[in-house]
Amino acid sequence: MFASPLWVWLSFVLIAVLLLVIYSIRWHRSPILQVSSESPIDQLMPSLSGLTLSTAVDGNTVDVLQNGRFFDVLMERIRAAQHTVHFETFLWKPGELANRMFAAFIDRARAGVTVRILLDAQGSKTIDKDMVQRLREQGCKVKFFHKKSLYTIGVLNDRDHRKLCVIDGREAFVGGHCVTDEWLGDAEDGQHFSDVSVWLHGPIVHSIQGAFSENWAGETGELFVGDEVFPVLERVGDIPIHAAFAKPENSAPAVKILHHAVLCLAKKRIWIQNPYFIPKVEAIAALAAAVRRGVDVRVLMPAASGSDSPMVQHAGHRHFEQMMRHGVRLFEYPHTLLHQKLMVVDSCWCAVGSTNFDDRSFDTNDEITLGILDRGIAAQFEQIFERYGQRAEEIQLEKWRKRGVLHKIKDNAAYLLNDVL
Template sequence: MISWVWGGLLLVLVVVQIVVIWSIRRHHDPALRVDCKSSIDELMPSLSGLTLGTAVAGNQVEVHENGAFYEVLLARIGAARHSVHFETFLWKDGQLGRRLAQALIERARAQVQVRVLLDAQGSKGVGDEVTRQMREAGCHVKFFHKRALRNLGVLNDRDHRKIAVIDGREAFVGGHCIVDSWLGDAEDHEHFADVSLQLRGPIVHSLQGAFSENWAGETGELFLGDKVFPPLEAAGDILIHAVFAKPENSAPTVKILHHTAICVARKRIWIQNPYFIPEPDAIDAFGDAVRRGVDVRVLMPATSGSDNPMVQHAGHRNFEKLLKCGVRLFEYPHTLLHQKIMTVDGVWSAVGSSNFDDRSFETNDEISLSIADQALAARLDGIFEKYAQRAQEIQLQAWQRRGWAHKLKDNAFYLLNELF
């Protein structure tokens, strides 16, 4: 009898500890409201201020699609003279991973400071041999939130960012992962589509700071000096701010950015995202936008093209409500569309690592770039149109007639969507 009592008390203690840890780590999720009549390209100071950053002018942006991105990345790493900082969520051993590792190893042997930050969960398949070779060559390789007692309260918090910073003078941000499936040109189900940006100009300091945030958190090291934060002159004429902060007593800034952009749109919102599971307040904001006359379209992979069909089924749960709101939904069946892009009114873009779901907006460490540039928005809208031509637009009446098994999957997987 006594053992049962002690066992019951122990169970209660464990449950209480779990609840306490969850409540401490849980981010606040307020219902966001926006009342503004200005156009989004006039609101960059407001957008950057609300997201705890500063918009900086004088930047240059180049768009890189699909597997061609890696040739540019590897070439720029190979040209590094002082430092290479690389951060990613997903790295699996393979042809691409070994090429990247060799590029980093070569730079480390040339006395370049190489720092590599990998998410411990997403990059668990990087390979012990690859990790050992990089470390033996002098690369500093660290894993974000490894499974350990000291990380018990943050094991669900993952580093989903994709950042590379070369000599503190140029940077790459986007959706590309280090997996062989990202090679090629999205020509079939085995080769994925993605978009990343190459940046030069003062914005690179912000991206170096974003890398430093998690690097310092894992290692305690603060790097300084002109080799990592050099004086940066204007390289172009594009206004950008980086969004990545997760304040403890407010919504994460990537959520604030995307929600605000939806609320101030006046002409159109075009979204490309692989995992589109908007929260109820976002669905309401989309509906309000349509009633203002905004053309709202979302392009995503179908279950046949996705690398995780469960996520697509979870997203399906909200399709009927979105369609009734007037949102146009397009599913691409041929391969995974992994780009994370939103354009507004043909003048503003958000590009980065963030999915359009609870996990990215509430839990993960993410990075998005808020960019005011008409030419870039047109380029990104062109990518949308290219894939939309081969996509299937979902029609409300046909969607309502889908089978009971499909509906059951949609509702079941929606309950688990924050775990994906």
């Protein structure tokens, strides 16, 4: 028999790889944004949680932590852990903050506490390898989400973008903070970012623990049970919360359904703070419909000069004119990156978490967003909007139409890549 030419074997390999990629891609239908209700959103928590494959649980407390103060509280609580520390994040880069987190984890591991650390393999690719080795030597379990391999080739674009921590199964942190030195300080200059996370107590902590368990089990196969991770949690407050994080097959991820559904249900106000705001056509239509209902719709985001990814902001510019023509008010903050992912609807319901308002977060990444029903927390998020909004520039429609040709070329070119930015 004659030996097959090399190109034949290469063709078989290429076909096999393509089939593997196609097999592993998560396809789903996007939600049709025509949902409506006469009920105010403060009566729709069961609907919002049910649509996002979750359950709203009452009896919680929420503390809002901004900027570098978040890590002061987080590390204090980590060092107080008695049984377990579960930590999950996207970015981890060498620096002062990484060293402080390392020391806190080592301290607990030496005290006999079980420490599980889940890092995204792409976002944390620059982590000090010696640091990882030392963490493991001291007893910390460190795993990386979707490391490059033939097994993961079809999901390498699927990143773990969640930022959360659960301590002793009794308290949890969720938000946008990453482990890089830009998250220290108080957003006082272009080198220090603004962000918001929340510190949670009450029954909702079980849901956050479940979100961590989902990806931990996916990477390690390890399950954990018992009072040290899922203790009985009594009511400690009066705030209802639900957690959206599930990604079902052939249906839109829970975070996408949540963010899109509330646009349709607002009666008075939609205030959005998001660092990467690239809404799809259907979301723009829902925002326009909200304005026609008399809803005050505002979006606060970093300007290209303040963003850590100017290309993303330029991609968002593609639809600015369309949104402004429909009455959506847009604000850009030029001084530093505003990384908080917050929404407030009708001054009573609000959302916080890791989810950006773009296709990567809605369709591809693993994310988590909390829906919180509480006027006090909503008011704090509105105050954060107003704090940065005072130094932001509101984009004016007529001036925007006259922006330069080069600017428009950048906007349209960047938008071509919006699915993967």
